Amino acid sequence: MSKRIDALPFLLIVLVVCPVRADRDPLASWNDTPARQSIMKFVAAVTDKDGARFVPPADRIAVFDNDGTLWCEQPAYPQFFFGMDRVRVLAPQHPEWKDREPFKSAVAGNLEGVLASGVRGLIELTAATHGGMTADEFDRIARDWLATAKHPRFQRPYTECVYQPMLELLAYLRANGFKTYIVSGGGLEFMRPWTERVYGIPPEQVIGSTTATRLELREGRPVIVRGLEIEWLNDQEEKPLAIQRIVGRRPIAAFGNSDGDLPMLRWTAGGDGERFCLFVHHTDAEREFAYDRQSPVGRLDQGLEHARKNGWTVVDMKTDWKRVFPARE
Amino acid sequence: MSKRIDALPFLLIVLVVCPVRADRDPLASWNDTPARQSIMKFVAAVTDKDGARFVPPADRIAVFDNDGTLWCEQPAYPQFFFGMDRVRVLAPQHPEWKDREPFKSAVAGNLEGVLASGVRGLIELTAATHGGMTADEFDRIARDWLATAKHPRFQRPYTECVYQPMLELLAYLRANGFKTYIVSGGGLEFMRPWTERVYGIPPEQVIGSTTATRLELREGRPVIVRGLEIEWLNDQEEKPLAIQRIVGRRPIAAFGNSDGDLPMLRWTAGGDGERFCLFVHHTDAEREFAYDRQSPVGRLDQGLEHARKNGWTVVDMKTDWKRVFPARE
Numbered sequence: 001m002s003k004r005i006d007a008l009p010f011l012l013i014v015l016v017v018c019p020v021r022a023d024r025d026p027l028a029s030w031n032d033t034p035a036r037q038s039i040m041k042f043v044a045a046v047t048d049k050d051g052a053r054f055v056p057p058a059d060r061i062a063v064f065d066n067d068g069t070l071w072c073e074q075p076a077y078p079q080f081f082f083g084m085d086r087v088r089v090l091a092p093q094h095p096e097w098k099d100r101e102p103f104k105s106a107v108a109g110n111l112e113g114v115l116a117s118g119v120r121g122l123i124e125l126t127a128a129t130h131g132g133m134t135a136d137e138f139d140r141i142a143r144d145w146l147a148t149a150k151h152p153r154f155q156r157p158y159t160e161c162v163y164q165p166m167l168e169l170l171a172y173l174r175a176n177g178f179k180t181y182i183v184s185g186g187g188l189e190f191m192r193p194w195t196e197r198v199y200g201i202p203p204e205q206v207i208g209s210t211t212a213t214r215l216e217l218r219e220g221r222p223v224i225v226r227g228l229e230i231e232w233l234n235d236q237e238e239k240p241l242a243i244q245r246i247v248g249r250r251p252i253a254a255f256g257n258s259d260g261d262l263p264m265l266r267w268t269a270g271g272d273g274e275r276f277c278l279f280v281h282h283t284d285a286e287r288e289f290a291y292d293r294q295s296p297v298g299r300l301d302q303g304l305e306h307a308r309k310n311g312w313t314v315v316d317m318k319t320d321w322k323r324v325f326p327a328r329e
Numbered sequence: 330m331s332k333r334i335d336a337l338p339f340l341l342i343v344l345v346v347c348p349v350r351a352d353r354d355p356l357a358s359w360n361d362t363p364a365r366q367s368i369m370k371f372v373a374a375v376t377d378k379d380g381a382r383f384v385p386p387a388d389r390i391a392v393f394d395n396d397g398t399l400w401c402e403q404p405a406y407p408q409f410f411f412g413m414d415r416v417r418v419l420a421p422q423h424p425e426w427k428d429r430e431p432f433k434s435a436v437a438g439n440l441e442g443v444l445a446s447g448v449r450g451l452i453e454l455t456a457a458t459h460g461g462m463t464a465d466e467f468d469r470i471a472r473d474w475l476a477t478a479k480h481p482r483f484q485r486p487y488t489e490c491v492y493q494p495m496l497e498l499l500a501y502l503r504a505n506g507f508k509t510y511i512v513s514g515g516g517l518e519f520m521r522p523w524t525e526r527v528y529g530i531p532p533e534q535v536i537g538s539t540t541a542t543r544l545e546l547r548e549g550r551p552v553i554v555r556g557l558e559i560e561w562l563n564d565q566e567e568k569p570l571a572i573q574r575i576v577g578r579r580p581i582a583a584f585g586n587s588d589g590d591l592p593m594l595r596w597t598a599g600g601d602g603e604r605f606c607l608f609v610h611h612t613d614a615e616r617e618f619a620y621d622r623q624s625p626v627g628r629l630d631q632g633l634e635h636a637r638k639n640g641w642t643v644v645d646m647k648t649d650w651k652r653v654f655p656a657r658e
Contacts (some may be wrong), residue, residue, distance in 0.1 A: 021394060058531065110483060192577050202387065203577030210574060215566040215592060221599045222592065224573055237544040244464060244553055245539060246575055248521050248532030263551065270550045 026172040029165040035320040038313045042276040053274040057177035066184035068257035068298040072161040074289040080100045086129035088235040135224040143193045161200050183207045185235040207233045207242050235260045240267035242325040258298040277312040338396040355501040359495040364649040367642045382603040386506035390580040395513035396629040397586035401490040403618040415458035456647045464553040472522045488527050493655045512536045514564040536571050569596035588626040606641040613647040627644040
């Protein structure tokens with residue numbers, strides 16, 4: 001008993017200090033525009049216990065695309081640069097790559113050449129560089145690369161090319177009882193090593209594309225080995241299907257930036273009750289990049305139509321965000 | 330401020346009442362045998378902050394098989410009876426089933442005949458009865474069946490043929506900071522409608538076999554439709570692979586009852602630090618069923634060897650459990 005009573009002064013400190021902290025603006029990097037207002041209005045509605053639009057915490061599921069929504073995807077997906085770097089490391093063991101695209105261009109560091117090989121090339125490159133090792137080995141390879149690789153334009157680690165306003169949004173939603181998930185076309189095990197540290201999103205809340213795996217016994221111990229085939233390409237319709245399979249609840253909020261996210265946003269919007277859908281529109285060539293309908297990476301065409309028709313929020317990066325990236329560490 | 334100060338009397342009540350509640354035996358249905366002692370010793374070790382074997386809460390992942398581990402799987406898996414009942418409902422639309430096993434036996438209510446068609450028959454029966462409708466429709470069908478179907482011997486709903494000692498174990502682990510998962514060969518969407526109510530395990534912590542799904546637009550709204558193929562059969566090696574894919578952390582505790590759970594238990598045991606593996610051994614023909622090496626359902630042969638060799642816990646249902654099922658509601 002006595003030990004518990006001793007805790008009271010500490011409790012009082014917590015009670016007194018908390019209201020002060022709540023005064024800080026949780027979305028400090030957002031300008032006070034309709035985009036920000038729509039977010040705050042939605043959160044207020046679903047957390048108001050006495051309101052008609054209240055949603056119990058267990059159902060406050062928010063899903064986020066990653067590339068172009070939480071971190072920079074231009075001039076190409078970071079995982080794409082990872083794949084190219086891996087090709088260079090592995091090339092000596094693969095003489096057959098010398099005259100074969102996209103490997104030839106990757107070895108030469110020719111980004112345009114690799115991109116020219118299209119989706120088929122991207123899949124081939126990913127399969128060849130993301131498999132053939134244990135899960136633990138891949139985890140180490142991904143960590144090492146992320147610790148040293150730098151964005152070609154911003155010259156900072158890719159994990160610092162994340163959007164400060166979106167980091168605040170993630171934290172704001174969680175502070176209001178939301179569970180935040182990543183639902184990305186990116187590789188599951190390429191994201192997990194850093195999403196908890198950078199986004200506050202733990203491994204079990206990351207949904208991504210997967211490589212087929214198998215279990216092997218090595219010296220009597222089971223080991224997970226990554227194969228050379230893609231098991232699940234988590235894009236377009238596959239996003240809502242994966243959400244149902246893994247989360248088992250329909251999200252009430254979804255955040256994306258490209259047409260590949262549209263099925264996930266429509267799935268979210270199609271449920272009953274209060275819903276929130278948001279597209280990040282890249283309009284800021286100066287601080288980041290400006291692209292939509294014509295971009296091979298992160299093409300946003302149909303999505304803009306849908307957003308307008310359905311009253312979804314579209315973030316205009318240039319006018320809605322006070323800053324794009326976090327301050328340098 | 331004043332509102333917060335008013336909360337103090339309530340806080341005091343919580344502080345005073347909590348120690349009293351902790352006096353209740355969390356494993357009241359377990360006899361004080363080595364099985365129970367091994368569980369309590371493990372939990373004490375990983376939750377002792379000053380101990381060498383402490384495990385932070387985020388890594389306290391516990392995985393549970395379902396059939397035969399959390400609920401009764403004899404004389405056949407409940408989902409199997411569900412499939413047979415579905416065949417009878419659907420038979421008028423499928424004249425081709427008349428002379429074809431396992432459908433012919435299923436329509437006749439002949440359990441032995443259906444079982445005789447083996448794994449292939451079981452898969453065919455499941456695919457034919459679990460697909461061809463929307464995810465929402467299947468959810469309703471499963472709920473309706475579970476609300477009315479009764480176990481052939483115990484004459485109570487299947488969801489009341491769950492093991493009281495395991496319910497206590499689940500709650501005890503969660504009270505000690507564990508996250509509890511189901512990792513079952515059973516159908517994912519057959520389990521989700523009731524696992525939260527019965528086991529306290531929410532939909533996103535259920536891992537099971539899945540039917541292939543697709544997204545369709547119906548009257549402009551996206552709908553998830555279940556196909557007729559099995560996408561993932563979650564048994565044997567597939568259990569640890571699914572855990573890695575969905576949880577992304579290696580469990581520190583695993584609970585099973587058959588050889589199909591062995592790869593999951595070995596995967597759990599193979600990690601560093603404190604680990605706990607347990608097999609439920611069905612030894613109680615009077616209160617439940619007695620079976621192991623010879624049983625077509627829940628065969629436990631190699632697992633017993635492994636448990637002995639590796640010092641895993643084996644629950645002898647007859648001597649370790651005071652009661653098997655919960656009191657009737």
